[in-house]
Amino acid sequence: MRRKFLAHEIMLLAAFLVLSIVPDNLFAAEKAVHVLVIANTAEEPYKQAIEGFEEQLSLQLQARFTELILSLAINKSASVLAAIKDNNPDLIYTVGAESAELAMQSTLNIPIVSTLILNKNLFSGAKNITGVTLTYPLAIQLQWLKKFFPGQRKVAILYNPAENDKMIEDLRISAEQVGLDLVSIPVSTPKQLPYALEQLASNVEILLAIPDEIVMSPKTAKEVLLASFRNRVPLIGISDNWVKSGALYALSWDYEDLGKQSAFQAGKILKGSSIQNVVPEYPRKLTYTINMKIAEHMNVEISETLLKNAKMIFN
DSSP: OHHHHHHHHHHHHHHHHHHHHSOHHHHHTTSOEEEEEEESOOSHHHHHHHHHHHHHHHHHSOEEEEEEEGGGOSSHHHHHHHHHHHHOOSEEEEESHHHHHHHHHHOSSSOEEEEEESOGGGGGSOTTEEEEESOOOHHHHHHHHHHHOTTOOEEEEEEOHHHHHHHHHHHHHHHHHTTOEEEEEEOOSGGGHHHHHHGGGSSOOEEEOOOBTTTBSTTTHHHHHHHHHHTTOOEEOSSHHHHHHTOSEEEEEOHHHHHHHHHHHHHHHHTTOOGGGSOOBOOSSEEEEEEHHHHHHTTOOOOHHHHHHOSEEEO
16 A cells, blocks of 8 residues: 555656646646727628638637627727727737728737738738738739630729829739730829720720729729720729629639638737738638629620639629
8 A cells, every 4th residue: 555655646746747847838828818809890791701710710729809890889999999908908800991990090019910901001001910901913813804804905994193003013014924905094083083984985995993092982983883884894893892883893702711811810920920920911712703784784705614613693
């Protein structure tokens, strides 16, 4: 009995010694991180991005989440400040540009991971933000344009020089590489838009939309879409909503996967990586939507393969 007792004591002592030399951060890693989720609205795309994020991050580490929906807040800025102060989160996940901008204004220290952002320049607005933009590389956009329009060459683009001059330079180079002629039409003010749209009536086969606060905004959408329809110049839209309203097609996104992709970025940061080393990314899963009514109106033939693989078709 005495030998058994001594053996038991030795085993307990050995276990204590092993535990005493285990690094403290091993146990710290088991502590739940707190993530503040801020979204513009509770609409379906935002819900999917949040669900994808929370599901994927929970697979990587122990996490708890507090959600703030801005559309339900009376004072959005004050609500964001209060949520940050009350929760003291380890990381903020924002869904939508408005949420990202308010979070950036409210903290300089807490890391922010954001998605559903069309203007990728937002990610250069602060040192504590990264995420997944909604835009695709110019080369990718032009590759898909060639799939939809293998025989066309003349591509018009309306743009505000103050906002997108550099993008136009890059786009022109990419267009030449795939055999497209870019017709760039500057629009510095909304008053210049009607004249710019008149140019669609001659020597233009396709109109390519890019994110632009002057030319392609909710205020100008109706005017641009109407000009495209009247002149039978197919518009390549910016989003699903543009296609639903009258663009021929647009590259789109898997919103749940955007959330999951953002969660991988957040996981790196929460595990110790500097946010400066977690660079903004393009969406990893490309989809697209098509408007068949517009295709029929403009006599555009779309291959069976493109129709089969579309995320959504508006008839």
